Amino acid sequence: MQSDNSRGLLRKNDPSQKMAGGVTGVLLYAVSAAVLGMLQFGFNTGVINAPRPFIENFISTQYDVNPGTIFSVIVSIFAVGGMIGCPFASWMLEKYGRKNALVVNSMIGVLGAIFMGFSKLANSVEMIIIGRFIIGVNCGFATTASPTYVSEVAPVRLRGAFGTVNQLAVAFGLVGAQILGIDMIMGSDEGWPWLLGLAIFPSAIQFVMIIFAPESPRYLLLVARDEETARAELAKIRGTNEIDDEINDMHVEDRAARQEEKFSILDLFKIKALRQPLIIGIVMHLSQQLGGINAVLYYSTTIFVNAGLTQENARLSSIGVGSMLFIMALVSIPLMDRLGRRTLQLVGLAGMALFSVLMTVAFFTYNDNTTMSIFAVIFTFLYVAFFGVGPSSIPWMLLSELFGQGARSAAVSVGALVNWFANFIVGLTFIPMSDAFGNYVFLPYTVLLVLFFIFTYLQLPETKNRTIEEVTALFKK
Template identity: 50%
Template sequence: MAFLCAPGLTFFLTYSIFSAVLGMLQFGYNTGVINAPEKNIENFMKDVYKDRYGEDISEEFIQQLYSVAVSIFAIGGMLGGFSGGWMANRFGRKGGLLLNNVLGIAGACLMGFTKVSHSYEMLFLGRFIIGVNCGLNTSLVPMYISEIAPLNLRGGLGTVNQLAVTVGLLLSQVLGIEQILGTNEGWPILLGLAICPAILQLILLPVCPESPRYLLITKQWEEEARKALRRLRASGSVEEDIEEMRAEERAQQSESHISTMELICSPTLRPPLIIGIVMQLSQQFSGINAVFYYSTSLFMSSGLTEESAKFATIGIGAIMVVMTLVSIPLMDRTGRRTLHLYGLGGMFIFSIFITISFLIKEMIDWMSYLSVVATLGFVVFFAVGPGSIPWMITAELFSQGPRPSAMAIAVLVNWMANFVVGIGFPSMKTALENYTFLPFSVFLAIFWIFTYKKVPETKNKTFEEILALFRHNNGRSMLNCTNSLEPQSMNSGIEHAALMVSEEKTQHDSPASERFLEGGRSTHQGRSAASAPHHPRQPPPVCPSSGP
């Protein structure tokens, strides 16, 4: 990763990034930790139910209870992600992260003491609270990292978030094998280990400075911002950064903030909003979280032993880490739309192979291994495309004015879809049996067609050029317009915001309104990303999905 050798990556900046990114490791860990000990947790629930009511619980009801334990995490994430912007502005980026660790510790303790208390309701509550913690992390961590990083590192450091998620996912899967903590006695410790990233961040983060952009633009504390920058840059010369932030502040003042309702009702902003929403659905309804949450039981149903299934699940985590590293240089070289099409297409093909392996596993003994290979291939193509590109494209479709509202809607849709998959997959698996992945295949085909027909390429395009793709479409396929505009260099240090923010508010019905407001990118609001004024357009830092 070339950005690791880039100028500006000082020791103290690296320390600050590591301290913050522990929040994303927490998110990845809690996404995957519920997978391996599924049978152990179900046995615990059966014992509690029998002790309480004196009768055995039905298999259908135990599946419903387990799916609640899985999916209530997404409900918490929805709440946390949606309130991240408010918390960042109220307490600061660093302050919000520190306070959020209280939730992380509380949730981990509740999950860790579930068996001692002999109450599966405590597990539900713990999963909900840790979900709120992770939802806040997915908003606060990328925001903090992008605001402390120098301009030349912001794009590369956006991938550090996704990398931390995949490392957390792999760690949870390794610790969940039977030889370590995947036992009837060890699973509460496995879930309770979520306390470690929270405590470590509480120890490391206080030494780090608050975001200089927050100090200067939100709080108007210029001297404090200068001190923070001197520490992060290991240099006394910070005038360029200060002027950069002043330019952002002026740009922020020149571009009006767009509320959620104004965004939904705007005829100009509605097409990119629809694309952003469908892109989020393509990530969650691809079936990836069915794999993350239930891969162990899926592999067992395909004919593997429980131990082999857990090792295959570890393979999924390892593949995610490797492919995240591989996809970093591809992101800017190949283009977002192209990679997303490759990703969805590959996932569609391997989802068909998964269904085939389920159908003929009784006839051919080695077919269970095909299901493992097909699932690994499914994950590879997810990492190539739908893993991070929906967030990147959603952020790039909007200028700074409407972006906070657009990203808030994207967060809500993403976590809601995550919840639907988490709560519905066990019932779907029971009803469809060997055809479990067929609905995901259908969704993948639909999303591929939508992406091919409607989604523009945003790589190296300014907001003006992206808006032109929508405004001058005139009924033609978006594909025909995708490459019609070459990247243009900006005439000033501040990018032109291209979504006609103020005219929308005063001239809703005026088709002749072709003027573009000048504005730059400013500080984060909600899940939006901050970027500094510059000549070549840098993509906004990307928040990872609620499915890694």
């Protein structure tokens, strides 16, 4: 029989055990707990879509106003919460740690879900608005906190792959919300409050899971300055005690970051070499939202009804919208480093512009023509597919690749704020635009998509296979 020491030595030198420094059960558990916040984001983006007529009926019983106006507020207040949640997350992550920040955010999500779920029982439209605002704070927080935690617990060589899990979680939450919103499940006058209230589950499950998840070793080592605990947590996550190289890499990165000059948000606008990449990043974020994608995600059921489908078929078709996003999230993973960011962004914007025109043609010519109604759905799916090719994820990646360590945090914060603000504008204005333009409602988005394509073609450099130093040098010339 082997002694404990000899068994320990064998484990230490076992190549298969070193591989445990890649994917381990603890790592998968930690990532699963974190991305529940992104699933929550996807769920609450899609959940408001199907129950619109029931919520508007509820609004009509409370107020003698145009229910569509208040429904626009219910939709768009979610993005206002997101604008608050992003900077709140940045502060919490640094002040109290990644794990504690995620615990607090899960409690915010539970509170928002309670407000929405009991709104009809309390005969209060205000509770829906408050709940949507709170859940928006939760989701804005998650879009900052979840990717940060995931990137810090994942091994460097797997960081990109685990990063895509965030996008998959968003798409999965979106599809789940649309499936639950069909007539035979919760798409009814009795079921819609509970449909909104289901948001309690991702947050409640995350609350329980994150308590038992490890803290980010990077936070413990570089922010909390607790190397002993950082080593213990990293060994647990990697499944091996051979972590010296990774700890040393963190120290090297930290020393380099400390030597690099720090830039504030104001500096980004004042310094020419930083202002140009910032403008590019801002326009990329605007192209993601002002291309009209959230008009589809928030209102696809309404769009399909206007194209001649029945309410039931429109809700079923909306499931295809979320499913297409999920599929494209998987497809775009291998394309990202093969074709490059610039190419995929241009292809995505061009495809969205083309199919937004074809959607308009189909909406305008259907006139109870079943064939054109079907084409309207197909063109909408393809519009969403091209969004998934590039504009879905590339704007979030670019700011990290256009800026050095000293300016990256400020640039990403500006990008997130712009993204949520544009999201708010689309959510608030789509119904008034639909009333004003009718079947031509997507043409303003088409014009913007063409302008974004031209700007991208002229201004966006390719960042594939280029170091941060090489990219930033382009803007200093």
